[in-house]
Amino acid sequence: MTAVPRGARVLPLRGVGVVLKAATPWNLLALVMLAAGIAAATVLPFSSSSTAGIVAFLPLALMLQGWMALWQAVHHEHVPAVRSPLWIALIMLLACSHASAAALAFLGGGDVWMAVSVHTLCVAVFLGIMCSGQLLLWVVGAAIVYGIPSLADRNTSLDPLIVLIIGTWNLSRAVIALVRREEWRRRMAMSLLLLLHAQLILAPAWVDGLASDSYLAGLWSGKGKFLLAMWTLGSLLLWHSLTPTSKEPVLPHLGWSESLLGFRLNRFRARHRLGSRPDLAHTARSRKVDRDMTGPVDMVPNARRPTVAPERWRVALLRKCLGPPISADLDRGTVLGGGILMFALLNSAQGDSIGSWLGVASAFLLVLMLRLHGVQCAVREVIFGEPGSGLAEIQLLPSWRSAESLRRLLPTIAVRVIARETTYGVILSQTVALLSMFYWNLVFYVEFAVAVLSYGAMQACLALMLLAADPSRMRALHSFGLISTAYSLAAGSVSHLMLSHAGAPWWWLAGLWPLLPMSGVVVLLIRTRRAATP
Amino acid sequence: MKPVVVEHAIASADSKAPLVAAGLTRRYGQREVLSNVTLRLEPGQVLGLLGRNGAGKTTLIQCLLGLCAPDEGESWLWGTPSLALTDGIKQRLGYVAQTPEAFGWMTISEMLDFVAPFYPQWDHDYVRRVRERGGISVGKPLAKLSPGERQQAAIIRALAPRPDLLVLDEPAAALDPVARRALLRDIAEHAASWGCTVLYSTHIVSDLDRIASHVAILHHGKLLLHEELDALKERHLRLHVPAAIAAGLEPSLSGELSRHRLDDGALRLLLLCAPEAGLPAALDVPEVRRETLTLDDLFVEVAG
Numbered sequence: 010m011t012a013v014p015r016g017a018r019v020l021p022l023r024g025v026g027v028v029l030k031a032a033t034p035w036n037l038l039a040l041v042m043l044a045a046g047i048a049a050a051t052v053l054p055f056s057s058s059s060t061a062g063i064v065a066f067l068p069l070a071l072m073l074q075g076w077m078a079l080w081q082a083v084h085h086e087h088v089p090a091v092r093s094p095l096w097i098a099l100i101m102l103l104a105c106s107h108a109s110a111a112a113l114a115f116l117g118g119g120d121v122w123m124a125v126s127v128h129t130l131c132v133a134v135f136l137g138i139m140c141s142g143q144l145l146l147w148v149v150g151a152a153i154v155y156g157i158p159s160l161a162d163r164n165t166s167l168d169p170l171i172v173l174i175i176g177t178w179n180l181s182r183a184v185i186a187l188v189r190r191e192e193w194r195r196r197m198a199m200s201l202l203l204l205l206h207a208q209l210i211l212a213p214a215w216v217d218g219l220a221s222d223s224y225l226a227g228l229w230s231g232k233g234k235f236l237l238a239m240w241t242l243g244s245l246l247l248w249h250s251l252t253p254t255s256k257e258p259v260l261p262h263l264g265w266s267e268s269l270l271g272f273r274l275n276r277f278r279a280r281h282r283l284g285s286r287p288d289l290a291h292t293a294r295s296r297k298v299d300r301d302m303t304g305p306v307d308m309v310p311n312a313r314r315p316t317v318a319p320e321r322w323r324v325a326l327l328r329k330c331l332g333p334p335i336s337a338d339l340d341r342g343t344v345l346g347g348g349i350l351m352f353a354l355l356n357s358a359q360g361d362s363i364g365s366w367l368g369v370a371s372a373f374l375l376v377l378m379l380r381l382h383g384v385q386c387a388v389r390e391v392i393f394g395e396p397g398s399g400l401a402e403i404q405l406l407p408s409w410r411s412a413e414s415l416r417r418l419l420p421t422i423a424v425r426v427i428a429r430e431t432t433y434g435v436i437l438s439q440t441v442a443l444l445s446m447f448y449w450n451l452v453f454y455v456e457f458a459v460a461v462l463s464y465g466a467m468q469a470c471l472a473l474m475l476l477a478a479d480p481s482r483m484r485a486l487h488s489f490g491l492i493s494t495a496y497s498l499a500a501g502s503v504s505h506l507m508l509s510h511a512g513a514p515w516w517w518l519a520g521l522w523p524l525l526p527m528s529g530v531v532v533l534l535i536r537t538r539r540a541a542t543p
Numbered sequence: 544m545k546p547v548v549v550e551h552a553i554a555s556a557d558s559k560a561p562l563v564a565a566g567l568t569r570r571y572g573q574r575e576v577l578s579n580v581t582l583r584l585e586p587g588q589v590l591g592l593l594g595r596n597g598a599g600k601t602t603l604i605q606c607l608l609g610l611c612a613p614d615e616g617e618s619w620l621w622g623t624p625s626l627a628l629t630d631g632i633k634q635r636l637g638y639v640a641q642t643p644e645a646f647g648w649m650t651i652s653e654m655l656d657f658v659a660p661f662y663p664q665w666d667h668d669y670v671r672r673v674r675e676r677g678g679i680s681v682g683k684p685l686a687k688l689s690p691g692e693r694q695q696a697a698i699i700r701a702l703a704p705r706p707d708l709l710v711l712d713e714p715a716a717a718l719d720p721v722a723r724r725a726l727l728r729d730i731a732e733h734a735a736s737w738g739c740t741v742l743y744s745t746h747i748v749s750d751l752d753r754i755a756s757h758v759a760i761l762h763h764g765k766l767l768l769h770e771e772l773d774a775l776k777e778r779h780l781r782l783h784v785p786a787a788i789a790a791g792l793e794p795s796l797s798g799e800l801s802r803h804r805l806d807d808g809a810l811r812l813l814l815l816c817a818p819e820a821g822l823p824a825a826l827d828v829p830e831v832r833r834e835t836l837t838l839d840d841l842f843v844e845v846a847g
Contacts, residue, residue: 401610402645402697407633407661 558622561586561708561740566616567606569599569764576602577613578764584708584740589730591751591772592744593838594761595846600744601641603761604712607742608638620708634662637706639714643697647686651679651696655703662704670703676725690717695726702729709733710742715750727753748839758838762846772838779841780822783832784810788825796823801844813844 562584569577576599584590594600605611607618609625618625623632646654651674659665674681679692688696694717701709709730715723731754733739745751751758751772759769768775779800784792786808801813813836814822821827836844 401605401608402638402640402643404610405608405628405633405636405638406658407630 559586560584560619560621562607562618562620562742564603564607564616564618567603567613567618568615569602569606569611569613576764577606579616580761580764580766581616582607582759582766582769584742586707586740587734587738588757589734589741589743589755590757590759590769591755592742592759592761593746593748593751593842593846594744595746598761598846599764600761601712602764604710604742604744608636608710634664634704635707637701637704637709639694639697639701639709639711641712641716642690643685643693647684650684651681651688651699654685654696655700658700659703664705666703666705669705670699673699673729691719691722694718695722698726698729702733705733705737706739707737708740708742710744712744713746714743715745715747723750730754748842752838760842760845767845768841775841776836776838778815779836780814780816781834781836781840781844782810782812782814782822782826783834784812784826785830788828788830792825796826 560583562582564580564582567577567580567582568575580603592600592603602611606613606616607625608620609618609628612626620628620632620636623629628636646657649657655670659667659670679695680688685693685696694714698711698714701711711730715726718726727750730741730743734741734754741754743751743755755772757770758772758775760767770778789804789808789810792810796812796814798815799812800815803811805811812826816822822831
């Protein structure tokens, strides 16, 4: 007997089909839009490098989404086709399309700002992939990607818009995190997401409109119409991807959508079982179930949460310190949103040395808080599995809080911390470095590049130590940490060289940025595949 | 249905009894989930804890093991309060949660390797045998296994330490029939080979018929029955009383547990009576049809 609800449409997708379903539409669309971008760049009159950059970035943004969908497909191991040669071919196709788009942006722009924009985009791509589609980081990356061309033209009117978008999103995420127990609120979140998506894509047109004292004129220009059409298409696709096509989570892109919203709907469903699925609950209640068989009736949940006994104060304290998942969402949103907002506010005092230093201090504070958050998340994941669960089983293990137990858990915790911290470290250092470069001078950038180098070196040492200590634990996450480290090192050094020698004959090497995250992802996939092979 | 009087041994802290609970009461807000539950397991007993969904089985087990504090009452494992279990006690305890979720990032091998050193009596042969039996993906992290596979992994983890007390909270809920048979066989073997005491919570009555020596029925947080399985079946009788005889019956009979009047005026009675005592004279006539209850019938009668 299966527990498939009546009316549920279980799609007969298997193997390669799942991969294609997950990744191909996005990337095909990206390729089409890339062609459109080339055509637009040829036909439409562009007044600045920023517009050319915008046209090039749109397909790249969609490619990012394709990458993310693909990553999710592998990450959640819905995809048995990971082992097939077609999978590798698909990866190579995506990599080539990505590289060609980046080259277009680089060669089309032909100046240092374009190179920086490409660089930033690749950071966003990298982070988007590595963070498994966490929207917050994607939004930050996208905001920078869309914002940099205008910033490069010293049009700072986009700056508060970026802050507004990120702040609004964070606020909405916090609200949603609190009230996400109902389906209609999920829909509301989707709408909000679409709105913000639109804001992001339309922002450049808005800025151009502001530059010509007419928003509508900017919107209705040839470029604006193109952007609007792309936004509509992108929104429709986004909406499609966010709308579950089946009652069962058989499609990888559904998992990606859930991650995109930060919902982790599968876990939410697992936590609430049938309670969040009235159709299935109804089915379970109405169906006559053979008591000797495993049937839906057995799955009726006990929604009550156990309360930790007062005597187990250490466990209770630990759990309280680690916090429930909602607070984690709030933490992350508040910290990052608040940090960026504070940073932007302090930036308003351009040229003011005190303001600059305060900005740097706030950025470092942000780094510190996120590092703590990374440790918190890693410890919670490792010890409790999903937050709030597994505690009872672990509590009854003898000596689970002993030094021996912790010693044996430490490598895994450390690896996760490295993975998280490196990711956050990369995005923060890159973000801060770019902002400081635009607002202050290259000195700050160099300092951050040095910081990134140090950070990367430290992570590399730790990762290698762990690898030597316990190779069996070095699965995909370890590659993740090492790749992040390598990228971090390269990002710091090459960025520094590129900006220090802008105009030199060899600075076009910066255009090779995409190869780094791409190669990292390919390596990661291969490692994951090996790890998944019994 | 009339309230059922439960006779059971007086519970008190006793270092020999693997599990004792006295007057456990637990409330969630205003709702009383457990109501004055008193229970005692003797060494070697296999107690099947029956109850409908939401009857309070999981809460009772959590209170018994000290995973949640009761509002009233207390419980002990081998004389040690459940809320202050020592590592020594935990080493003698095996527990399978209703939905095992711990160590989701480890594979089964990694999890077993991690857990094994904590138990001095870890049965490596048993683990090897079970793994050779197959049916579980050993290369995947636990979080990515099916619920049934996770349940099997948790069962291996609980049985491998050769526990003196095995507590299983609906362990068969996610298992297929083959795996369930294997589980029951493993439990029976463990109980037989070194006298492991078992508390087996379920609502699948047929499982208990195979392995349980005693049965307890929990209903709306109250322990309605706690008795040896064979005696339970012998002592409970269902009588179909024709309307003519039913009309002359007393409103309440000695040992009467439930009384259902049918449309034609006939009665269906559930009686608790000692085999040697016999039926009341009014019912000891050929027209009254007697029926021995199965555990399934009894559960439906008591908790239905």
